[in-house]
Amino acid sequence: MSADGRFAPSPTGTLHLGNLRTALVAWLFARSQDARYLVRMEDLDTGRVRAQFYDEQLHDLAALGLDWDGPVVRQSERIPLYESALGELREQGLVYECWCTRAEIREAASAPHADVPEGAYPGTCLRLAAAERAEREASGRPPALRVRADGARIAFDDRLAGHFEGLVDDFVVRRNDGAFAYNLAVVVDDAAQGIGEVVRGVDLLDSTPRQLWLGARLGLPAPRHAHVALMLGPDGARLAKRHGAVTLADRAALGQTADDVRDELAASLQLGARGELLTPAELVERFSVNELREAA
Secondary structure: OOOOEEEOOOOOOOOOHHHHHHHHHHHHHHHOOOOOEEEEEOOOOOOOOOOHHHHHHHHHHHHOOOOOOOOOEEHHHOHHHHHHHHHHHHHOOOEEEEOOOHHHHHHHHOOOOOOOOOOOOOOHHHHOOHHHHHHHHHOOOOOEEEEOOOOOEEEEEEOOOEEEEEEOOOOEEEOOOOOEOHHHHHHHHHHHOOOOEEEEEHHHHHHHHHHHHHHHHOOOOOOEEEEEOOOEOOOOOEOOHHHOOOOHHHHHHOOOOHHHHHHHHHHHOOOOOOOOOOOHHHHHHHOOHHHHHHHO
16 A cells, blocks of 8 residues: 555645645655655535635645645546546446435434434435426536445444544536535545545544545445544634734734744654744654654
């Protein structure tokens, strides 16, 4: 199994310290194993993507001393790969159209006797009668495309979060605006780029069973996963811009350097004491997955 890793931000805003902390951990995973570290821009959500954030995010990574291998990949340039994967799923009979709105999904999931976990799709459009399907087709509302997972359960051992098992619902692989969904694109891209170590925030842990299931359907190798604990604000909530100076630019305005910020992030991972100002190479020497697991 490859130890190659990646950082895959969405260019929809400035990276905050929590994003940069995850990028640092992913970099340490890769560099401590003499593996590649790739950067991929997940820019399929064209309504939110802004051009200035591509360069800004790369600048912030470089300022922290996080180098990467090869060219930066943009998902928006890889549409044919996703179309090919969708075609494979169609050939297996695993794709169906869905006209449900979010409100309809919530209503169906909360109905009496609905045996559906919170947030999971209840399979409404999979069970449509011919007349119901014709009515939805006539409405003019474009459908999303979902996969038929038949309530599969997938378990795996996460390198940081431990053993995890989750239900795979009939999740969306292409949205009703034609954009390919995250769960499809990330599986295709990680396999195409040879990623063997997916390091990302623990907020994405729940999506991993879906991705492992999908990768298996596409005949792709399953990477290892390591989900990093989120950085929290003073109020104990997930770090966000409302917490104040949470970006490199914010910190620079307060007189802090990128080295100061890297020092803070390293200390939060228990890789050093505040004020040591360890170089990236020194952090690689100190890095241990087992110790990081204990710190988390």
